[in-house]
Amino acid sequence: MYRYDEFDAAIVRERVAEFRDQVERRLRGELTEDQFKPLRLMNGLYLQLHAYMLRVAIPYGVLSSRQLERLARIARVYDRGYGHFTTRQNIQFNWPKLGDVPRILEELAEVEMHAIQTSGNCIRNVTADHFAAAVADEVDDPRVWSEIIRQWSTFHPEFSFLPRKFKIAVAGAPEDRAAVQVHDVGLHIRRGADGSARFVVYVGGGQGRTPFVAPAIHDDLPAEHLLSYLEAILRVYNRYGRRDNMYKARIKILVSALGIAQFRKEVDEEWAHLKDGALTVPAEEVARIRAYFAPPPFKTLPARSAAFEQAKADHKRFARWTRTNVHPHKAPGYAIVTVSLKPIGQPPGDATADQMDAAAALARAYSFDEIRVTHEQNLVLPHVEQDQLFEVWKALDAAGLATPNVGLISDIIACPGLDYCDLANARSISVAQAIAETFADLDAQEKIGELKIKISGCINACGHHHVGHIGILGVDKKGEEFYQILLGGRADERARLGEITGRGLPGEAIPDAIARVVERYLSLRLDERERFIDAFERVGAQPFEEALYASV
Amino acid sequence: MRPSSPVAPAPALPVLLLRADGAPADAAWIDVADDAPVPEDQAAVVSYARFLAEGATLRAARLGVRIAPADKVEALAPHLARLALIVVTFPKFRDGRGYTTARLLRERFGYQGDVRAEGDVLRDQLAFMIRCGFSSFAVKDRAPQEAVAAALRRFSVVYQPAADAAPPIWRRRASVVRAAAE
Numbered sequence: 001m002y003r004y005d006e007f008d009a010a011i012v013r014e015r016v017a018e019f020r021d022q023v024e025r026r027l028r029g030e031l032t033e034d035q036f037k038p039l040r041l042m043n044g045l046y047l048q049l050h051a052y053m054l055r056v057a058i059p060y061g062v063l064s065s066r067q068l069e070r071l072a073r074i075a076r077v078y079d080r081g082y083g084h085f086t087t088r089q090n091i092q093f094n095w096p097k098l099g100d101v102p103r104i105l106e107e108l109a110e111v112e113m114h115a116i117q118t119s120g121n122c123i124r125n126v127t128a129d130h131f132a133a134a135v136a137d138e139v140d141d142p143r144v145w146s147e148i149i150r151q152w153s154t155f156h157p158e159f160s161f162l163p164r165k166f167k168i169a170v171a172g173a174p175e176d177r178a179a180v181q182v183h184d185v186g187l188h189i190r191r192g193a194d195g196s197a198r199f200v201v202y203v204g205g206g207q208g209r210t211p212f213v214a215p216a217i218h219d220d221l222p223a224e225h226l227l228s229y230l231e232a233i234l235r236v237y238n239r240y241g242r243r244d245n246m247y248k249a250r251i252k253i254l255v256s257a258l259g260i261a262q263f264r265k266e267v268d269e270e271w272a273h274l275k276d277g278a279l280t281v282p283a284e285e286v287a288r289i290r291a292y293f294a295p296p297p298f299k300t301l302p303a304r305s306a307a308f309e310q311a312k313a314d315h316k317r318f319a320r321w322t323r324t325n326v327h328p329h330k331a332p333g334y335a336i337v338t339v340s341l342k343p344i345g346q347p348p349g350d351a352t353a354d355q356m357d358a359a360a361a362l363a364r365a366y367s368f369d370e371i372r373v374t375h376e377q378n379l380v381l382p383h384v385e386q387d388q389l390f391e392v393w394k395a396l397d398a399a400g401l402a403t404p405n406v407g408l409i410s411d412i413i414a415c416p417g418l419d420y421c422d423l424a425n426a427r428s429i430s431v432a433q434a435i436a437e438t439f440a441d442l443d444a445q446e447k448i449g450e451l452k453i454k455i456s457g458c459i460n461a462c463g464h465h466h467v468g469h470i471g472i473l474g475v476d477k478k479g480e481e482f483y484q485i486l487l488g489g490r491a492d493e494r495a496r497l498g499e500i501t502g503r504g505l506p507g508e509a510i511p512d513a514i515a516r517v518v519e520r521y522l523s524l525r526l527d528e529r530e531r532f533i534d535a536f537e538r539v540g541a542q543p544f545e546e547a548l549y550a551s552v
Numbered sequence: 553m554r555p556s557s558p559v560a561p562a563p564a565l566p567v568l569l570l571r572a573d574g575a576p577a578d579a580a581w582i583d584v585a586d587d588a589p590v591p592e593d594q595a596a597v598v599s600y601a602r603f604l605a606e607g608a609t610l611r612a613a614r615l616g617v618r619i620a621p622a623d624k625v626e627a628l629a630p631h632l633a634r635l636a637l638i639v640v641t642f643p644k645f646r647d648g649r650g651y652t653t654a655r656l657l658r659e660r661f662g663y664q665g666d667v668r669a670e671g672d673v674l675r676d677q678l679a680f681m682i683r684c685g686f687s688s689f690a691v692k693d694r695a696p697q698e699a700v701a702a703a704l705r706r707f708s709v710v711y712q713p714a715a716d717a718a719p720p721i722w723r724r725r726a727s728v729v730r731a732a733a734e
Contacts, residue, residue: 007721014706151711155679157679157684158648158684158714160651238651243649279712282726285721285725288722
């Protein structure tokens, strides 16, 4: 993985010093909260319902064991012993003291981490496919380009006070696991006619109160022009994005107002000045960064592991876990392990300090020292020998990290909701817990198959409800929490927004309502290979909507 | 020069006029209201609208123009040789359009005069502003000049190319590699 050189280290160190000065000025009263706010936000520090919340960047979701252990230490020493992994592959600490934050940032800097641009109206931490460089059909490693974007966007002097936040996601394989089409800019790498890596560039996607699937602005961008093209997009947005209304300030509103053809024209005019200039990434720099992401020294192994097959035959719980939490790896004899952070009845995405330490130790012993964070709020051990899967599973199981539910109905994305967030209208976590408990029977979950439920506690859509196969949106109706159901959304390479159904339901009615929708799906699917989303696209919303309101 | 910002943060802070090198900036400039006569023997700053309307007839010892976030900097391009100062206003800290204005002045139109940031300008923006081509600042800060000037030199390394002389990171890396090879 990427390692800091002297320059990266200097930038982060100087940032910590600057923020220490800003915190001291705030504590002395030299800065008002209004003046301090944009400064702390640029370091990921939010003032939430009960306390400050610190969001730490995990660039494109990649962590070393040492880094994860440091996050565990921070949770233990400065917080309440746990952290929350987010849908943007970051981690949040919910209870730090303002005076401790500079020290936390110093501790992060020691392991080449920071909280830079995890909030504020700037280019946020870039996200990427969590299976990068582990799947067979990948065109190019999205981490290489994500790191190049990370560096270009870090303290970008022109784009640190944009109309609104700006999120970039990168996918490098045909299957889009990074949800690029619902980002401000999504980059999907494909193979060009000459064999080189090209970018399909999507712009103006997003969720929130006005959701859009992004249109493509460029379908064949040569890699060396990536930064100049991004700079052109950002400049057009910085100049012409709306600043009069924060709810209309995202780039999606500008793209939608101008239309993609006119927006493309504006970008092309700007790009004509920037293309082939100082932002052309030299091949040597790409090669330098790519070298950090060289494949680990995989052993030569048979494609099929006898020990693995035997362990599956001997241990039913292990076998079940491998069906959901283990994915094929590009290297023969290896597998990708997804570590579920969705134990039934617990807040999605939370991990205790001990669990982080356990995952870090397993990565060190079995996965070349590497961990990924997924936008679905799980962890990944990307390179595990099949021979060792049973050992890994036993250790995960002992740490409470082996819930066999990845991709299933209880693998729910949920925002922090009313329990933590002062924007929320309704609770999210408790609804996720109630649904997971309704479907606690693992056999039933497995029978249902892939079904992605995503829950947001308000229209800002941090829980991605617009792109859930079943989306759930919390709303406040005269002081009561109600939940609006959406059906048929998806965030992959065939992204679409869910269809909003009829009236909202009270929280206690949600688990049964979801159960009726699932029953209807099971009764109408062609066979068990037809997933919920496939069935939905075949028959439409109506049968499911009927089921939703059947008994109310 | 009096700050012309319509939004004054509370509490009101004194304004420090600084150059990018930390020295005091040229304080001779006066703001001229749109309905006031331009004093021919002084360094006078007029609004963007007035400059575009009356530019050819305006006479001052030195002429400057004040450009707001929504004003299109392209309109000034043909007249830059007449302007000794361009004041880019930041009515709100969080409105970042002025950064683009400055970069376009320097990089696209090759403007060589003074580009000054004015309005809701705090020391925390200065490093970014310098990178975008600003050469002087009306900074609101009650700290001593040295503390504010220190913020000008906050970052020793930058990643990306901009309007200043700082090379993009890959050029510095390449020079380290070359030095090691020699």
